[in-house]
Amino acid sequence: YEGSEGIRYVHEELLKVKSKEYFYFGSITGFVDALGHEYLESFVRRRVSRRIWSHAIRIRSQEIDSPFMSSGDENYRRVRYLSRSLGEKVANLTLYDGKIAICSTSQENFAMIIESAEMYSLLKLIWDCMWESAEP
16 A cells, blocks of 8 residues: 555554454654654544554654553553664554554555465564563
């Protein structure tokens, strides 16, 4: 999917998860860059109203100071952080319902969804290992 419309389309798909949870790794500044602050805030409100849990491994150096992005039951979100910094621009990877969503920042401006049980299982195993070593 191309452009910010494509990236938003992939996020709208996350609001339809059957399992009522998803797992992602990425940069909040990357999300804001690609989606816009207003859209991201609206997306989070709609996700919370649907009671969809977000489990996040984020990059501490790329956080924003917005209450709607904080961890906690009120936001249906659990967050852990990587202890080391990554490059300035990093794509986001989201795992849900046996699917993998990859969204770039506005620099490359694309998104894709891969439906593969095998790839999902492999990436979820890697995500779980990262979660265990990430800092609360």
